[in-house]
Amino acid sequence: MPGPTLSDVAQAAGVSYATADRVINKRGNVAEKSIAKVQRAVAALGYVRNVAAANLSRSRVYRLAFLIPKGSNAFFNRIRDHIITAADHLSVERISVDIVEASAFAVEGLQASIADLAQQDIDGVAIVGLQSAALEEPLAALRAQGVVVIGLVSDLPQAFRSAYIGIDNIVAGRTAARMVGMAHAGRPGVIQTFAGSLDARDHVERLQGFAQVIGADFPQLTLRDAIMTKDDPAVLMAQADDLLMQHPGTTALYNVGAGNSGLIRSIAGAAGQRPFCVVHELVPHSRQALIDGHIDLVIDQRPDVEINRAFTVLRALIDERDPPPMPDLMPTIYVQDNLPADPLNDLMKAKTHD
Amino acid sequence: MPGPTLSDVAQAAGVSYATADRVINKRGNVAEKSIAKVQRAVAALGYVRNVAAANLSRSRVYRLAFLIPKGSNAFFNRIRDHIITAADHLSVERISVDIVEASAFAVEGLQASIADLAQQDIDGVAIVGLQSAALEEPLAALRAQGVVVIGLVSDLPQAFRSAYIGIDNIVAGRTAARMVGMAHAGRPGVIQTFAGSLDARDHVERLQGFAQVIGADFPQLTLRDAIMTKDDPAVLMAQADDLLMQHPGTTALYNVGAGNSGLIRSIAGAAGQRPFCVVHELVPHSRQALIDGHIDLVIDQRPDVEINRAFTVLRALIDERDPPPMPDLMPTIYVQDNLPADPLNDLMKAKTHD
DNA sequence: CAAAAAATGATTGACGTCTATCAAATCAGG
């Protein structure tokens, strides 16, 4: 049973097709009472416009962009790969995707990149952002052009984006703490945390959630102040080496930030029983460390799922539908046994396949 | 840049539109060399048919069905809810969904239900199946009618379905074991497992994976033979009560099957330190038990994700595209801190919203 | 009440594909 068409609506409303069209496409120059009549007819008949026909008619191509930080960060490489493969299979649905890399995490770089986007005739963009007031003006300009803006992984000022897709980092920290607590089986212990910097909101939130749970549910555990690493593997390695020497009584390590390769190298090189180790983001080296038994858990935010959702939400918002209900995005716990197949291998397979 | 149309292909191939159409829609009565010419042109131009236009033209409605076991099982209630909400938001894309409930897990019921489906003019169906040769004949009949068949949650005979969407239950068991092992922090312990029956393939596989990891990586743990429960809460409660009395030294419980409400009631009622508890599937009572601290972990197969994938894969297969690459579906670990918002609440919200 | 402004109606040609029809061309076999 094909749904009612706009002609049906017009007829039911007692107006011409042209008027009904003016109403649903907001072309203006319609009397209030005509608008009301059409809207009542839409509701009565349960009209939903046929998106396929609409897109066909205007031979629409959804022009989307992703704005992600530049750099060789393994996590964002993973994000980029996911965008590319997803885009590849979305061309069938007439969706074109641009990836824009903003220099570093700096506000200025972001500002400039957002301003650039405004020149580009784009329908929607997902931005790995910062909650800085300095972004409000370029974002407002972008949205004034009718561009749909959503936050991805790291949120934007809330009033200046239509949606945010990413995990709750307090939850991530709490989850890590729960696992660390469990792994002590009621016995006392000392935990050392690492963070990139306290300027990074996500790092702070993870530490915060972590401390909450340890404090509340595992009083027998001692939590030492976080060590700052700038997310630099070299710093992490040095600090971890130092720690393992100086404080052999440390029973658990938790790094809320990046730079894990350094941490892993340090642990792999150390002798004797190692502390229980939790890190974030499943990337090639954390994956390998899990398999090798150098670390115990990886808390991951499922960038693949995030990217998929970003596409779904962008499309829905651009079409002015409301996005389908999607369960909250929750941090996922990986151990060596529930690792998905290596995404790098998959990507290589896909490439040789072309 | 709108892609090439079929007219472009025809022109490039040096044939008429009609012939090109006959080739790509396999209408027959075309000379071999014409087929070759068209196919070469398709490849050369990178033609992909505009699905929107095609569907519009034939005012196509995708008629899908889900065949799931009848009964009040909390897990399948959850599956059903997810199908319904997903279907709700898919009507925009002209997809109609039927849910067919097969009586019990019995092969005969399934056979009959599959035979019924063959009468129903359906484009594709996802079946919660069994690996029984008895299903081969009705499945073959169904597919002979051009119906796309995929397995969901529990697989069908492999040669008779186009895809399977579900988790690897050996992996699920291994994951559970890893967590149980961790929670012992190197100390000895005794583990009791529960299963519905050894006829259920998924239960056997979970036990198998569990034993693998305990045996290999946690030799200090003793694994007792699984207790059979028929997935009946009453049986589980009785058995657990008994166990907690008779064997106070038990340090961990793992139920690979259903009926958890009984297990939870038993644990909640018991005095003193309880064993470490792992169960499967996040449903209202396991969720509540997690929050209340009666159990420690829930291993979940993310039915919401499975349902979404089922829709995506069915559509792709019906359109004769290949499905987008999707990372393996892995068992998810829930603790009290990374629980997604209560799906029941969400559902009620959605309903009052209509 | 006339003139200007605003709103409405009627209609048309895309968009790319499907499906059908009918005529014309090509081919095979004797």
Next chain:
DNA sequence: CCTGATTTGATAGACGTCAATCATTTTTTG
């Protein structure tokens, strides 16, 4: 080279929407 079969070409209407034009009606305003 004729007959009949097979293969091709040409074309047209439909699907539901968008976007535009132009004529007509209704409302507002001075």
